[in-house]
Amino acid sequence: MKEKIIEILQDLTGSEEVATNLDLNLFDTGLIDSMATVQLLLELQAQCGVDVPVSEFERSEWETPNKIIAKVESLKA
Amino acid sequence: MINMQPYQNPTYFMLIALTLLPIVIANLYEKKIYWYQTLISFGFLLLSFGGIKWHQGIALIVYVIFEIFLIKLYFNYRAKSNNSWIFYLTVFVAIIPLIIVKVTPAIYGGQVSIIGFLGISYITFKIVGMIMEIRDGAIKEFRLGQTIQFLLFFPTISSGPIDRYRRFVGDYNNQLSRKKYLDLLEKGVWYIFLGFLYKFFIAYFFGTLLMPQVAQNALARGGISWWLVAYMYVYSMDLFFDFAGYSLFAVGTSYIMGIVTPMNFNRPFAAANIKEFWNRWHMSLSFWFRDYIYMRLVFFIMKNKLIKSRITIANLGYLTLFLIMGFWHGITWYYIVYGLFHACAIIVCDAWLRFKKKHRQQIPSNRFTKAFAIFLTFNTVCFSFLIFSGFLNTMMFHHIMK
Known part of the structure; x- marks a missing residue:
């Protein structure tokens, strides 16, 4: 699951850093904006089978690769 | 009563x-x-x-x-x-x-x-x-x-x-625990006093003392004049300090009641581009539009594969968001133009960010480019507020009446 999410993030941001620094703040660095957020949610739905409605998306809970991985794993469980 | x-x-x-x-x-x-x-x-x-x-x-x-x-x-x-x-x-x-x-x-x-x-x-x-x-x-x-x-x-x-x-x-x-509440109380009281400074001193200075004079001179000159430029800045300062002052009162009062109402402003004039500006200006409104209109629209279009190009989707989202925001301010030409202006500004901003990403090596990035970016953003925003102010409308009517 972890590898899959990192792969999605790499595709989305075009950055290698998301694979090396898992505590990188994706919003502050401008790697992800609202548009990319929606893409992320759709990819997570298609590839990981987790359904996250837009109103459940609280930025502070999704701002780093680590937080995203934790969030997806908790939704999967 | x-x-x-x-x-x-x-x-x-x-x-x-x-x-x-x-x-x-x-x-x-x-x-x-x-x-x-x-x-x-x-x-x-x-x-x-x-x-x-x-x-x-x-x-x-x-x-x-x-x-x-x-x-x-x-x-x-x-x-x-x-x-x-x-x-x-x-x-x-x-x-x-x-x-x-x-x-x-x-x-x-x-x-x-x-x-x-x-x-x-x-x-x-x-x-x-x-x-x-x-x-x-x-x-x-x-x-x-x-x-x-x-x-x-x-x-x-x-x-x-x-x-x-x-x-x-x-x-x-x-x-809340006593310690947490004390923190909140301290912040709340501080915000209210900061609000006094913003609204009753700074906004009073720009809006009540300066603005009428500047407006009169700009109207007397007519057309594009230095007075009009001065009006643009004076109005922008008044708008910010008046509304940020009010927001501080509202947030401060909420804090005292133990409710952490979200902040509305985060040093908006320090933004280095328009996109960042909207993450700092009237945040509770812009985030509302972002979460409930922009993201939902983009989600809907992408999920149903209505449009292929991601750039087109994003731009369509911006246009929708800012047009609705314009109409929400009121149905006058200047509010709607204000909305369109910001939609265009953010579309250009996105295009520039994409260009910059591709040519990262060739484009210099240092203190001076950053300062220039802030300067440019500030002036773009102030110009949009001049549209928003309706003063251009007043000037037009003033001209026709003469």
């Missing part, structure tokens, strides 16, 4: 200080006195919507009953099924009163609608947000009392900041 508008005069602040004192003491003993909180909320609402404004009070009561009935109806429906058209219809019915209030002056030459009241658009934002979260299944239970507390929370009723239902209810039911 007397009438008092929120945060306008010293008496109002004295009343806040006095009436909130029992709440402060209770919180310091880690207690909540809900009945008292409700009582003073009612008192403050009566103060703002009673007396000579009693017709607004009636409008507010009818509006809230109508909207709560609608929310409850949709909540019950959503528990059983989830048809998209019912959802769209519910949102539409919820905004009908706001549409009437916004359209009436445009049709009847400035005539104010009788169903309008101070802060109707801010309550409508909260309601539409609730309906969308009910649709998403994010709001799982409907509580009448807490919904009323949320919608009619008196510190933010007139002009926001726009809070979110689940966040507000969480604070409302949560008892």
